[in-house]
Amino acid sequence: MKSFFEALQWLNDEILMALHEALRFLELDNWWLANIISWAFIIICCYYSWYWVKQLQLHKDNNEENQDTTAHSFLK
Template identity: 75%
Template sequence: MKSFFQGIQWLFEHIILALHGYLRSLELSSWWLANLISWVFVAICCYYTWYWIKQLQSHKDNNEENQDTTAHSFLK
């Protein structure tokens, strides 16, 4: 049973979370490059958040959104 959990540990440390270890070592050698990668991820998240809000607004403008307050039984 111990080897099973050690196998899970190896999977997460060496395969799934390998990028985190790379970024941690990259920050020690090049702070600017490590933060550039972080800012790229932030920019991607900001873009998709803006796109999602834009789609919500278009559905609201077309009256496709159900804003009935009695949609849940506890709100009656």
């Protein structure tokens, strides 16, 4: 069981956080470039959040959303 959690740690540290590590090292060399990349990711996330909310509003306006309180069995 210990090796399973060590594998998860390795996956997180070496694979999933590779971009964050690259940005951390880039900041030491070029602060402006690191911040431009960070702001680009922030702008992309804001755009797709806005798009998602817009699509939710379209579905609500077309009455395609089930807002009945008994839509889920645990709410009966």
